[in-house]
Amino acid sequence: MEDNREKRKDFIRNIIDIDISSNKNNGKVETRFPPEPNGYLHIGHAKAICLNFGIAEEYKRGECHLRFDDTNPEKEEVEYIESIKEDVKWLGFDWGKHLYFASDYFNKFYEYAIELIKNGKAYICNLSPDEIKEYRGTPTEPGKNSPYRDRTVEENLELFERMKKGEFKEGECVLRAKIDMAHPNINMRDPALYRIKHVSHHRTGDKWCIYPMYDFAHCISDAVEGITHSICTLEFEDHRPLYDWILDNISIGCHPQQIEFARLELTYTILSKRKLLQLVQEGHVSGWDDPRMPTLSGIRRRGYTPGAVRNFCDRIGVAKTNSTVDVALLEYFVREALNFAAPRVMAVLRPVKIIIDNYPEGKTEYFDAENNPEDKSSGTRKISFSREIYIEQEDFREDPPKKYFRLAPGREVRLKHAYIIKCEKAIKDEKTGEIKELHCTYDPETLSGMPKAERKVKGTLHWVSVKHSIDAEVRLYDRLFMKDNPEDTQEGKDFRSNLNPNSLEVLKSCKIEPGLEKLKPGDTFQFLRQGYFCVDSDTTDNKLIFNRTISLRDTWAKIEKTGK
Ligand code: ATP
Ligand code: MG
Secondary structure: OOOOOOOOOOHHHHHHHHHHHOOOHHHHHEEOOOOOEEEEEEEHHHHHHHHHHHHHHHHOOEEEEEEEEOOOOOOOOOHHHHHHHHHHHHHHOOOOOEEEEHHHHHHHHHHHHHHHHHHHEEEEOOOOOOHEEEEEHOOOOOOOOOOOOOOOOHHHHHHHHHHHHOOOOOOOOEEEEOOOOOOOHHOOOOOOOEEEEEOOEEEEEEEEEEEEOHHHHHHHHHHHHHOEEEEEEEEHHHHHOOOOHHOOOOOOOOOEEEEOOOOEEEEEOOHHHHHHHHHHHHHOOOOOOOOOOEHHEEEHOOOHOOOOOOHHHHOOOOOOOOEEEEEHHHHHHHHHHHHOOEEEEEEEEOOEEEEOOOOOOOEEEEEEOOOOOOOOOHOOOEEEEEEEEEEEEEOOOOOOOOOOOEOOOOOOOEOOOOEEEEEEEEEEEEEEEEEEEEEEEEEEOOOEEEOOOOOOOOOOOOEEEEOEEEEEEEEEOOOOOOOOOOOOOOOOOOHHHHOOOOOOOEEEEEEEOOOOOOOOOOOEEHHHOEEEEEEOOOOOOOOEEEEEEEEOOOHHHHHHHHHO
């Protein structure tokens, strides 16, 4: 994988440097990426992946674990586990032998819970969920002790055993840590450690009907695996005292350091698995890998490259305060990566036919074209030219506005890699007034190297030969949301009210230059003057489908918009 990243030290890497120089953890660095398998990964997760796996790569004695945080049996699916693995690999990272499931530690969690009970640090509470909430107090008022708080160790052990055996209903009781109901941090007011769920688990089946809470399972999983730096997002800052309390109160020989960083937020983008799931389930998009989705599978199908995502994550860095990144920055890195990687081809998306009246019928010429001027090693190809060609409808105007340098009656333009042509006549449909075809003449002495080749004409157009072209469907994507902050909604409405109804436009009669052989999904191209496109996975032997990954910046659109 390309690696032109210049590592700037951030506050996390500074902490690690200090730990290494003081030989903390014997100089070892062990990180983890702990997704909950309840959805597909999105670009925000890429930030956490690049951070955790990136640190492991940079520190020679470092390794990064991939751990599925599958302690909640209700929401998890095998499909998600497979997609997460694929996405991490796609980004270019390798967990090696460190693939784990938190559910593998269910016995350990249970034993540590018993240890807490035996030491008088945890108790079974029979308050109802509503009562627990009521007893918890508020940020400004202390909570009240549960009436069950002073149960004896024996009683708690017996009740916990019966909880495990399935003798109680969901919600009838929970195991709680015994900390301090007046603690200024609400997370420390006797938080629940275990709850009853009569639900089978995708890996442990019906063995358990009690499942550990996130805060209890996460710190123990980290410690069991010998994680040194447990890096998470800022929402967990208030949970850190609990992370530390649990590890300080059980006999586990490892105490990772939790460090929080700001999560990625992007303009025009929703980064929440729950909301993305809603878009999928309600059919606003075609699936988790719809190319408009900010999921890694979506942007991969769209044609974004892993290098672009990694460079983006490097550039945004990590900080301790939340902020929103402009999605244009991500797009910048995508264009940068594809500019070098994508071969150029000519494709006409909304074709109008040109007949070159003075060009011999039946004749074909082949012109040389560079595959990619940015990459001299990419070689050249031959492009077929004949009497009938297609150009873009928008490259002809009957009444050209000022500064419009494309084709118009009586005007000349250059055809890229070919001749200069002049428009003689536009034939219109009598009823609709639509342009049916254009009649032009060509100047045979204007090929590259010929005497009149240097003649100045202002516009250069892409084109394809009618009889040589191949048909394709092209899917154009616009932003999925119309507002830079999709959560900015009118009262009573949610983010879905900001969905862009025009985020997908399908063009069914596009014409592509021939010779693109053995195309496979994911192959990327630059369609000259238009943007970057990639072969979609819906492509079949009889039907070629492209996604627009991203447009080139369109100078004419800008002129028209700003009037400059
Ligand atoms: P979501 O909020 O989208 O549902 P999550 O935090 O519930 O995401 P997890 O599967 O728990 O999803 O996330 C795995 C890891 O990825 C966690 O360490 C989490 O902090 C990190 N992560 C999730 N979203 C972001 C984000 N937007 N920016 C950076 N890191 C993130
Ligand atoms: Mg989560």
